[in-house]
Amino acid sequence: MxxxxxxxxxxxxxxxxxxxxxxxxxxxxxxxxxxxxxxxxxxxxxxxxxxxxxxxxxxxxxxxxxxxxxxxxxxxxxxxxxxxxxxxxxxxxxDKEALELVRSYYSIPENQRKKLFDLARVLSDAA
Known part of the structure; x- marks a missing residue:
């Protein structure tokens, strides 16, 4: 077991x-x-x-x-x-998809990543 x-x-x-x-x-x-x-x-x-x-x-x-x-x-x-x-x-x-998303997220340059994070937060608040 x-x-x-x-x-x-x-x-x-x-x-x-x-x-x-x-x-x-x-x-x-x-x-x-x-x-x-x-x-x-x-x-x-x-x-x-x-x-x-x-x-x-x-x-x-x-x-x-x-x-x-x-x-x-x-x-x-x-x-x-x-x-x-x-x-x-x-x-x-x-979830493999979630892991792939996280891996992709961290491969984005930091200044763009912050903008993407802000966008995701706004979209999740609107949902």
Whole structure:
């Protein structure tokens, strides 16, 4: 049975990998393992050792604590019992389209990004 912490860490690995535009193969090569192992980590099927999590964090330029952010024991355990893995309410980054939008947003120069943000805020207020 998958442990909720392993599932959460796996999701955070996948989200960060998507955010930086890295494939499973690229991440695997960066940490010296096979891409199938990355797949197992991302689904929570296999636990990530501390040293491997350290290597993954270094490869994706985040500290190890990043992978545990947002984990609240009761919340994740309840969500894992009542909903599919990617449908947790409020987990916008579980959606590939939302991740692609965020990645694209941050690739825009800062002055233009601020204008786009202001436009989005006005449009959401009007909706």
């Amino acid at each position: 998958k442990h909720p912490v392993d599932v959460h860490v796996g999701k955070r690995i996948r989200h960060r990998r998507w955010m930086v535009g890295m494939t499973q193969q690229q991440l695997a090569e960066a940490v010296g393992i096979k891409f199938q192992q990355i797949q197992k980590y991302e689904t929570g099927m296999n636990r990530v050792s501390a040293s491997r999590l350290w290597d993954i964090g270094n490869a994706m330029d985040v500290v190890v604590s990043f992978f545990f952010e947002g984990y609240e024991e009761g919340e994740v355990e309840n969500a894992s019992q009542t909903a599919p893995a990617n449908s947790k309410a409020g987990d916008l980054l579980a």
